[in-house]
Amino acid sequence: MKKTFEAKTEEEAVDLACLDLGITLEELHYKVIEEKKGLFSKKTVIECFDNQMVEEYMSAYIRRILEDMGFTVETATFFQDQRYYCNIDTDNNSILIGKGGVILRTLNFVTKHAVQTEFGERLEISVDINGYKEERFKKVAALGKRLGKQVQRTHVDVKLDPMPADERKVLHSTIAQMDHLRTESQGEGKDRFITIYYVED
Numbered sequence: 001m002k003k004t005f006e007a008k009t010e011e012e013a014v015d016l017a018c019l020d021l022g023i024t025l026e027e028l029h030y031k032v033i034e035e036k037k038g039l040f041s042k043k044t045v046i047e048c049f050d051n052q053m054v055e056e057y058m059s060a061y062i063r064r065i066l067e068d069m070g071f072t073v074e075t076a077t078f079f080q081d082q083r084y085y086c087n088i089d090t091d092n093n094s095i096l097i098g099k100g101g102v103i104l105r106t107l108n109f110v111t112k113h114a115v116q117t118e119f120g121e122r123l124e125i126s127v128d129i130n131g132y133k134e135e136r137f138k139k140v141a142a143l144g145k146r147l148g149k150q151v152q153r154t155h156v157d158v159k160l161d162p163m164p165a166d167e168r169k170v171l172h173s174t175i176a177q178m179d180h181l182r183t184e185s186q187g188e189g190k191d192r193f194i195t196i197y198y199v200e201d
Helices: 010-021 051-068 092-097 097-121 131-152 165-176
Strands: 003-007 030-035 042-049 074-081 083-089 124-128 181-184 193-198
Touching: 003 010, 003 181, 010 042, 030 193, 042 051, 051 097, 051 124, 092 097, 092 124, 092 181, 097 124, 097 131, 124 131, 131 165, 131 181, 131 193, 165 181, 165 193
Parallel strands: 083 124
Antiparallel strands: 003 042, 030 042, 074 083, 181 193
């Protein structure tokens, strides 16, 4: 998926890549893979990609996996807030989501690994199935607000049930916006949980 461009200098190679791909410098991911500075000749080769390449690769990768499993698949991808999103709709969403979203999280993990291996960078991605994850995050945020208000009122710490890392991140973020509260993750692996604490200023 990545492309290479060659010019006399790095700046010229970058300009050539941006022109060819029709993007700005801010949208280009690149690294110099070859550079020669001789007395009579210069050469710089860069390897690069843009957001559209990542979206196309992610969509094709997910489609290939699920279609090989016999699913009819539709995907929609976009880039927002430094994260690549892919929303999937299949002829049997519930099977792919799995109990508590466990299969969806696995699909997210393997897709993220494939994308990062392909492009050689640490890229943040989020795979969702028919908006399941988005709705789940809304419920987690609502739970965090409700329990946060309880801790604010009673000054009694609350320990939540174990939850996956992405849901813990949502809860941490929700509580961080509330006064006199802090959160802490404890435990290991699938048993990792959050405790909400009351704190004085």
